[in-house]
Structure formats: structure tokens, C-alpha cells
Amino acid sequence: MAINLKVQLAPKNKRGLLLTNPVMTASGTFGYGMEYEHLFDIQKLGAIVCKGTTFEPREGNPQPRIVETASGMLNSIGWQNIGVEALIREKAPVWAKWQVPVIVNIAGKTVEEYGQLAARLDGVPGISGIEVNISCPNVKAGGVEFGADARSAAKVTAVVRKATALPVIMKLTPTTSDIVGIAKAVAEAGADVVCLINTLKGMAIDVKTRRPVLGNVFGGLSGPAIKPVALAMVYQVADAVDIPIIGCGGIATATDALEFIMAGATAVEIGTANFWNPRATLDILEGIEKFLRKEKIKDIRKLIGIARLKS
Amino acid sequence: MKQVASVISRNEEVIPGIFQTWLKAPELAKGARPGQFVMVRCGKDTVLRRPLSVHRLDGDKLALLFQVKGKGTKWLSHCQKGDKLDVFGLMGNGFKIAPRVKNLLLVAGGIGIAPLYYLAESALSAGKRVTLLLGAATAKQMYPVSLLPSGLEPVLATEDGSAGHKGMVTDLLPEYATSADQIFACGPLPMLRYMAIGQKKLGIKDKPSQISLEMRMGCGVGVCYGCTIRTKNGLKQVCKDGPVFSLDEVIWDDFIRC
Ligand SMILES: Cc1cc2nc3c(=O)[nH]c(=O)nc-3n(C[C@H](O)[C@H](O)[C@H](O)COP(=O)(O)OP(=O)(O)OC[C@H]3O[C@@H](n4cnc5c(N)ncnc54)[C@H](O)[C@@H]3O)c2cc1C
Ligand SMILES: Cc1cc2nc3c(=O)[nH]c(=O)nc-3n(C[C@H](O)[C@H](O)[C@H](O)COP(=O)(O)O)c2cc1C
Ligand code: FES
Numbered sequence: 001m002a003i004n005l006k007v008q009l010a011p012k013n014k015r016g017l018l019l020t021n022p023v024m025t026a027s028g029t030f031g032y033g034m035e036y037e038h039l040f041d042i043q044k045l046g047a048i049v050c051k052g053t054t055f056e057p058r059e060g061n062p063q064p065r066i067v068e069t070a071s072g073m074l075n076s077i078g079w080q081n082i083g084v085e086a087l088i089r090e091k092a093p094v095w096a097k098w099q100v101p102v103i104v105n106i107a108g109k110t111v112e113e114y115g116q117l118a119a120r121l122d123g124v125p126g127i128s129g130i131e132v133n134i135s136c137p138n139v140k141a142g143g144v145e146f147g148a149d150a151r152s153a154a155k156v157t158a159v160v161r162k163a164t165a166l167p168v169i170m171k172l173t174p175t176t177s178d179i180v181g182i183a184k185a186v187a188e189a190g191a192d193v194v195c196l197i198n199t200l201k202g203m204a205i206d207v208k209t210r211r212p213v214l215g216n217v218f219g220g221l222s223g224p225a226i227k228p229v230a231l232a233m234v235y236q237v238a239d240a241v242d243i244p245i246i247g248c249g250g251i252a253t254a255t256d257a258l259e260f261i262m263a264g265a266t267a268v269e270i271g272t273a274n275f276w277n278p279r280a281t282l283d284i285l286e287g288i289e290k291f292l293r294k295e296k297i298k299d300i301r302k303l304i305g306i307a308r309l310k311s
Numbered sequence: 312m313k314q315v316a317s318v319i320s321r322n323e324e325v326i327p328g329i330f331q332t333w334l335k336a337p338e339l340a341k342g343a344r345p346g347q348f349v350m351v352r353c354g355k356d357t358v359l360r361r362p363l364s365v366h367r368l369d370g371d372k373l374a375l376l377f378q379v380k381g382k383g384t385k386w387l388s389h390c391q392k393g394d395k396l397d398v399f400g401l402m403g404n405g406f407k408i409a410p411r412v413k414n415l416l417l418v419a420g421g422i423g424i425a426p427l428y429y430l431a432e433s434a435l436s437a438g439k440r441v442t443l444l445l446g447a448a449t450a451k452q453m454y455p456v457s458l459l460p461s462g463l464e465p466v467l468a469t470e471d472g473s474a475g476h477k478g479m480v481t482d483l484l485p486e487y488a489t490s491a492d493q494i495f496a497c498g499p500l501p502m503l504r505y506m507a508i509g510q511k512k513l514g515i516k517d518k519p520s521q522i523s524l525e526m527r528m529g530c531g532v533g534v535c536y537g538c539t540i541r542t543k544n545g546l547k548q549v550c551k552d553g554p555v556f557s558l559d560e561v562i563w564d565d566f567i568r569c
Contacts, residue, residue: 031534039312051534059539059546063565066527066537068359068382075529080536080546223358275359275529276352278314278399 003292004299005285007046007266009244010129010167010192017101017129017167017192019046019267022300023257023285026248026271027052027105027131027171028077030281032091033098036274040282043099046267050091052105052133055113057083062215067204072223072250073272074202076216079107084117088124096126103129103169111146114156118163130166132156135173135198147173147198150185161190169246171195174229183237195246195269196237197230223272224250231263238264238305252280254287261300262307312532313338314399320372322390326452328379329422330388332396337371339400345430346523346555349400350531351375353383360399361387362528362550364426364497376425402531403554406430406495406521408439416491416518417443418506420480420498424454426523427497435462442466442487446480446498449473481505484513494520496558504563520558524549541565 005021024047030036033048042048060080067074082090087104095102104127108114114132121127134147134156146152153170160168170186172179174197183194199220204213212218230249238245247260248269257268273280292300317336325331339349343365350360361383367374379388390396406426408415415434417427424445434441442464447453450473456465467475468483476483481502488494494515496506503522510516526549529535533551540547541562547553 029530029535031532035532035534039314051536059541060536063540064527065539066359066529066535068357071358073358073529075535075537077536077539080539272358275531275535276357278530278532 001293001296001298003289003297004301005289007301009169009246009267011244013167013192014165015167017047019101021046021285021288022261022267023281023288024246024267024269025049025274025281026269027133029271029274033100033102034094036278040279044285045100045281047101047103047128049103049105049131049269050087051081052079052107053081053084053087053117054079054107055084055117057081057086064213064215065219067213067219069202069204069221070225072221072225074204074214074219074221075199076214076219078216084120088120092124092126094126098126101128102126103131105131105133105171107133111156111159115159115163118160118166118168122164122166127166129169130160130164131169131171131195132160133171133198135171147182148176150178150181153182154185154189157186157189157191167192169193169195171198173198174200174226174233174249179233180236180240183241187241187243191243193244193246194237194241195248196233197226197249200226200229222249224252226250227256231259234260234265235263235308238308251284252277254284254291257284257288258291258303261303262305264305264308266304312400312402314397315339317396317398319390319392319394319396321392322388324388325376325458326455328452329454330377330379331366332375332377332387332390333369334373334375334396334398335371336373336398339398340368340371340373343368343373343401344405345433346405346426347401347403348426348554349375349398350402350528351383351387352397352399354386357383357386359529360531362402362525362531364523365401366425366428367432368429376422376428378422399531402550404552406523406555408434408437409493409519412492413440414490414492415439415441416487416494417441418480418484418494418496418498419443419454420446420496420502421448421452423496423498423502423523425497427495428460430495431463432460435460440464442491444468444480444483444487481509481513484515488514488518491518494518495522496520497523500525500566503558504566507558507561507563510558521555522558522561523554524556524561525554
């Protein structure tokens with residue numbers, strides 16, 4: 001039985017963002033893709049989202065930056081990256097030869113900086129889309145403050161939209177009481193896709209030293225622990241917007257991924273699972289295909305949002 | 312780098328709280344260099360793999376030596392002969408013995424002996440003279456001298472004086488560094504920082520010294536930036552660019568909180 005796994009993430013965008021399958025990597029957990037090239041055939045993936053990129057190179061936060069928690073982890077990396085110019089010079093030319101589309105995740109200190117980043121990446125060969133991080137809990141200026149309310153989220157979206165013809169994914173924070181309102185606002189402001197969710201703000205304390213474990217005090221919680229939160233948000237937002245959704249948060253198995261798709265996600269991003277299982281993305285892709293075969297479903301798109309109860 | 316389903320061929324408690332685990336893992340044993348490490352999945356209840364150094368090699372087998380600290384190492388200590396262990400490696404750059412040196416001085420603080428054992432073995436088989444300064448809190452917590460490679464010259468130190476010199480292992484440096492051409496150290500961060508800050512006093516200022524650093528890790532392959540440190544040569548990933556660094560290169564002031 002021939003099975004269709006292809007999904008279109010940006011149907012309203014001229015260039016579109018057609019993935020051969022819905023399995024993507026989450027920013028910050030898969031580097032620039034090259035690092036995993038020798039481990040498995042990364043060209044089989046739906047898309048690769050690279051590490052969050054800022055205008056200037058950034059050093060990131062003080063150590064320690066990582067703590068394991070119950071069914072998850074906290075990170076406070078804080079945007080350490082090589083900067084957009086090095087990315088264009090060193091990484092994009094490699095991506096240009098790849099089959100798998102690469103999406104560049106960007107983060108700015110100001111609204112203008114988001115626009116400048118998007119403009120700089122526009123038209124660079126090897127880059128198939130932009131994912132806008134307005135949801136990072138690990139930096140003082142920028143990040144989550146833009147994602148926390150609908151008005152500022154829409155403002156960043158509009159600026160990026162104006163600066164590039166590339167498909168634009170807005171990556172939202174779960175740290176809000178109004179995820180639906182924010183998703184609607186960014187969709188109206190011109191986003192092609194919304195990605196739900198980034199990490200949740202959290203912390204850990206070392207009772208022996210009586211100090212916070214992380215050098216930055218707070219970090220972002222990811223991994224299986226956040227899956228139910230992410231799933232609920234995808235489910236809610238799927239009812240409210242008519243642009244595609246990428247589900248992200250705690251996805252570690254094909255079943256997890258299928259839950260997100262059934263809740264309304266068109267594609268999924270895999271993050272923390274890559275750390276304990278470097279082949280997680282491929283395992284999930286193979287698992288989805290197996291499920292479709294077993295259930296005799298010819299097209300993955302038939303499952304998108306299928307779990308949603310009609311009101 | 313490979314993700315390997317290795318088989319445990321032996322797991323024993325060498326001294327209380329410290330285990331030696333032999334793995335059948337031909338893909339990893341082949342070409343492993345002293346100072347490199349592996350990322351071990353310590354059971355389904357862990358999210359992050361645990362970094363552990365290559366401790367010994369024997370044909371297609373590789374040994375780990377670890378101290379039970381928390382959830383992951385506790386799980387690993389309960390593994391038995393025949394159990395499968397998911398190991399991802401080899402990571403990192405390893406120690407570099409300069410080709411023409413004769414006398415190596417190794418400094419092991421506690422479980423720091425783990426990677427230095429294999430370094431000592433390699434150096435001895437390359438015809439070097441190897442002195443090992445071996446420190447522990449008490450004689451009971453000391454890696455057994457009888458298990459050390461033959462030909463190695465061990466000098467002991469314990470904090471309570473129950474074996475060898477009473478005090479810190481680094482107290483022995485001024486005496487033994489003079490005849491050393493190259494120094495290799497592994498141990499707790501405070502020990503390494505003490506060596507760096509006290510270089511002059513310890514008589515190691517002009518000695519090329521390499522240290523193996525421990526930092527919390529996410530990926531082990533250089534993508535998550537969880538293990539980043541600042542060095543005099545810019546930012547480095549301990550997993551990919553380390554874990555072995557030159558003592559001089561690291562910016563030690565950054566580790567006051569670690
Ligand atoms: C390159 C490298 C090589 C190492 N080699 C050895 C070795 O050969 N033998 C040995 O006994 N120990 C070694 N360590 C330290 C070892 O990784 C930790 O003791 C171990 O991860 C603790 O895990 P746990 O689950 O028992 O403790 P927990 O405290 O429950 O661990 C919680 C989290 O913190 C991390 N963590 C805790 N302590 C350390 C540490 N000191 N370094 C890095 N991460 C830590 C764990 O990996 C885990 O993600 C090495 C560390 C590094 C970085
Ligand atoms: C170590 C680490 C680094 C991350 N870096 C970024 C980043 O640079 N930009 C971003 O938008 N999200 C970043 N994230 C968030 C992930 O992309 C993802 O949204 C989140 O971890 C939830 O998914 P997961 O549970 O599958 O990991 C990072 C996550 C981790 C664990
Ligand atoms: S552990 Fe991820 S970069 Fe070193």
C-alpha cells in the first residue's frame with residue numbers, strides 16, 4: 001500500500017513548505033544537523049530546525065546550564081550561538097546541498113532585530129523557512145516577553161512577515177493564560193505556521209548548597225513531563241486558527257507524535273528525546289509509517305485533528 | 312560515534328560505592344583513546360545519558376569505573392552480567408602524550424582514577440615512566456593499589472592519613488612535579504582549580520598539564536551547548552572540544568558556583 005506522509009506547512013505562502021513527512025527536529029537539540037549526519041540518514045526527516053540564532057554571536061548563560069528533573073530536564077543555555085553571519089557563511093552552503101529543508105530559528109532583543117534577522121536570511125540558499133522564537137525563558141531581554149501577550153506577539157510577527165518571503169513559523173510560549181488569543185493574533189499578523197510549545201519556566205534548588213542549581217537560577221522545562229500541557233494547547237489552538245500547527249513538547253515515541261497529529265498538528269518537532277535517543281526522529285518516523293500501514297490509513301493528513309470533538 | 316547495545320560481561324563493586332563494569336562493545340573498544348568517554352543510558356527513568364570515561368580496554372571489551380552518586384549510577388550499579396547497556400560513544404578528544412617525553416605524572420583525586428588508568432596503561436606500553444599520585448578521603452575509599460597496572464609507581468594520599476601522606480593529593484605535587492615532563496590530572500573541580508590557581512606554589516608552572524573536566528551534559532555531541540565553558544581560546548564544548556583541556560586554558564573563576 002502506498003502511503004502519503006507528505007504535509008504542506010505553509011499553503012498560503014508562495015514558496016510553500018512541503019515536508020516529505022511530518023517529523024522535524026526542535027531547535028537547540030539537533031545543532032545544525034551536520035552533527036548527526038554520520039549517525040543516520042538525516043535526509044529522511046521532514047525538516048531540521050537549527051539552533052536559535054541571534055544577530056551577534058552570543059556566549060550564553062553561566063554554568064550549570066542543565067538539570068535533569070522528573071521525566072524532563074531544565075536548560076538555561078541562553079541563546080549561545082554563532083550569530084547570523086557565521087550561519088550564512090558556514091552552515092547555509094552545506095544545507096543548500098541537502099534534500100531535507102532547513103528552518104532557521106531566530107531570536108532578537110528588540111522587535112526591530114527580529115525584522116533585521118529575517119531580512120538577512122531572506123533569499124539565502126539553503127534556508128527554507130524561519131521559526132521565530134518569542135518564547136525563550138532563558139534570556140533577560142527579548143525572548144518570552146514578546147510571546148507573553150497577543151499584542152507584542154503580533155507586532156513581532158508583522159515585522160518578520162514584512163521582512164521576508166520565506167515561510168514564517170511563530171513559536172509560542174506556554175507561559176501565558178491566553179494561548180488561543182496569541183495564536184489567533186500571530187495568524188492574523190501573517191504567520192504561516194504556529195509551533196506549540198517552547199519550554200516552561202522552572203527551577204531546581206540544591207539543598208546541600210542551599211542555592212539554585214542553574215547558574216541562571218531559572219531554566220526551561222522540556223521532555224515527557226510537558227507533553228500533556230503541549231497537547232492540550234495544540235488541541236485548543238487547532239480549533240481557533242486555520243493555519244497549520246507544529247506540535248512540540250515531550251514527544252519521544254511515534255504514539256506521542258500521533259497524539260499531537262490527532263489533536264490538530266500538521267507536523268511535530270522532537271527535542272529532548274534526541275538526547276537519550278539520538279535516533280529518536282527516525283524511530284518516530286518509522287513508527288508513524290508502521291501505524292498507518294497497520295491501520296490501513298493511506299494518508300497522514302486524514303489523521304490531522306481527528307481526535308477533536310465537534311461542539 | 313555509534314549508539315551500541317553492549318552486553319555487560321561483569322559488574323563488580325571494587326570498593327564500597329565504586330563499581331567496575333565490563334562491556335562487550337567491539338565497535339567502541341576499537342580505537343578508544345585515553346580520556347575519551349561514553350554517554351550511558353541509565354534506565355528508562357532517566358532523560359539524560361550519563362557521561363562516563365573509558366577506564367580500561369581489553370580486546371573487544373571496555374570497562375567503566377564509576378562512583379554511585381545519584382539515580383543513574385545507582386541504576387547502573389544494579390546491572391548484572393548479561394544485561395544489555397545502551398552506550399553512545401566515543402566522545403571527546405582524549406589526553407595527548409607528547410611524543411618525546413619520558414616521565415609522566417598522573418594526579419587522581421578520588422574517582423578521577425577512572426580515565427587515568429587507561430592513560431597509564433597506554434603510556435607504560437609506550438615505554439614511558441609513569442608516576443601516579445592517588446588521593447582519596449580514606450584508605451577504604453582508595454582505589455586498590457593491587458589492581459593498578461604493573462610498572463606504575465603509585466604514591467598515596469588520604470585526607471585522614473589512613474594511607475600514605477595525610478592531606479590532599481595535590482600536597483604531593485611540589486615533590487613529584489620536578490622530575491615530570493608532563494602532568495595529567497582528573498578529579499573534583501575544586502582540586503583542579505586549586506592546581507590552576509596554585510601553579511607556582513605547587514611547582515607545576517612550567518609543566519605542560521592536561522586535565523579532564525566534568526560538566527553536566529545534555530547531548531554529548533556538541534549540539535545543546537549545555538556543557539559550554541569559557542577558555543582563553545574562546546568558548547568550548549566540554550563534550551566535543553574536551554573533556555581534556557590544558558590547565559592554563561580554562562577560565563577557573565567561572566566555576567565558583569559549580
Ligand atoms: C566527561 C566526563 C567523564 C566522566 N567520567 C566519569 C567516570 O569515569 N566515573 C565516574 O564515576 N564519574 C564520571 N563522571 C561523572 C559522572 O558523569 C556523574 O557522576 C554522573 O553523571 C552522575 O549521575 P547520577 O545519575 O548518578 O547522579 P545525579 O546527581 O542523579 O545526576 C543528575 C544529573 O546531573 C548530572 N551530573 C551529576 N554529577 C555530574 C558530574 N560530576 N559530571 C557531569 N554530570 C553530572 C548527571 O549526568 C545527570 O544528568 C564523568 C563526567 C564527565 C563530564
Ligand atoms: C537544550 C535545549 C536548547 C533549546 N534551545 C532552543 C532554541 O535555541 N530556540 C528555541 O526556539 N527553542 C529551544 N529549545 C526548546 C525546544 O526547541 C522545544 O521547544 C522544547 O524543548 C520542548 O520540546 P521537547 O520536550 O521535545 O524538548 C531548546 C530546548 C532544549 C532542551
Ligand atoms: S553536552 Fe551538549 S554540547 Fe556538550
